[in-house]
Amino acid sequence: MSLQKLTDRVYYLPWNQETDQPNLYYIHGRDFSVAVDAGQSRRHVELFYDAIVQAGFPLPRYTVITHWHWDHTFGLPYIQGESIAHCLTVQQLKKVQAWAWTDEAMQERERAGEDIAFCNEHIRKEYPDLKDIAVSLPGRGTDTPETLDMGDVQLHLFPMDSPHSRDAMLIWLPAEKVLFVGDADCGDYYDNQGLADPDRLEKYLEFIRGLDFELCCIGHDAPESREENLRNMLQLEMGKAEPFGGRK
Numbered sequence: 001m002s003l004q005k006l007t008d009r010v011y012y013l014p015w016n017q018e019t020d021q022p023n024l025y026y027i028h029g030r031d032f033s034v035a036v037d038a039g040q041s042r043r044h045v046e047l048f049y050d051a052i053v054q055a056g057f058p059l060p061r062y063t064v065i066t067h068w069h070w071d072h073t074f075g076l077p078y079i080q081g082e083s084i085a086h087c088l089t090v091q092q093l094k095k096v097q098a099w100a101w102t103d104e105a106m107q108e109r110e111r112a113g114e115d116i117a118f119c120n121e122h123i124r125k126e127y128p129d130l131k132d133i134a135v136s137l138p139g140r141g142t143d144t145p146e147t148l149d150m151g152d153v154q155l156h157l158f159p160m161d162s163p164h165s166r167d168a169m170l171i172w173l174p175a176e177k178v179l180f181v182g183d184a185d186c187g188d189y190y191d192n193q194g195l196a197d198p199d200r201l202e203k204y205l206e207f208i209r210g211l212d213f214e215l216c217c218i219g220h221d222a223p224e225s226r227e228e229n230l231r232n233m234l235q236l237e238m239g240k241a242e243p244f245g246g247r248k
């Protein structure tokens with residue numbers, strides 16, 4: 001699969017519903033490049049890196065993680081360069097590192113509400129042999145905004161709460177008016193039955209409305225325009241988001 005071009009500097013390997021693979025984004029800077037998310041497995045990272053090399057680009061120096069969910073982080077052991085995430089992502093992945101990967105343990109976590117059936121179903125598809133699952137921590141966690149100076153452009157990282165998870169990292173490339181949100185535009189399937197908590201949603205909306213962006217790069221669908229994204233977020237506010245299996 002080849003990289004899709006979104007803007008002069010932003011490319012992505014498209015999502016795949018079969019195993020719930022999210023989009024993996026690639027931001028090409030003059031001095032170095034940055035990946036958004038590590039994907040779900042060795043296979044996923046290899047697909048991404050092959051596409052980057054095929055496009056004639058260097059591999060990313062940094063991989064920024066949007067949140068802790070397996071489909072965005074289980075590729076971490078196989079990436080090159082450094083990785084950065086919200087502090088809470090590191091904390092949660094420390095817990096996940098202690099999880100056993102057997103059918104019994106997975107079912108038990110579902111019963112206890114620690115993990116959800118939708119993830120387990122797709123993890124089994126991506127990992128026919130569950131023993132292949134390896135969980136690594138991001139190299140570094142942060143709870144304050146940071147800027148990566150890529151030489152020709154600046155990339156801003158905002159660790160924050162979101163309607164989807166408490167450990168969101170928003171990534172903003174003002175030079176091209178692109179905002180990367182991971183799955184932050186969706187409801188919370190772990191703590192809120194797929195719904196968006198009104199307070200979290202309101203604070204999140206207030207924050208992104210203050211950013212100058214025209215394209216919103218989401219996790220599991222094609223990038224959206226600002227208007228489309230804000231419209232979809234309002235649906236979430238009114239509880240009309242697509243049911244589980246749609247946007248997540």
Ligand SMILES: [Zn+2]
Nearest residue numbers: 067069183248
């Ligand atoms: Zn997610």
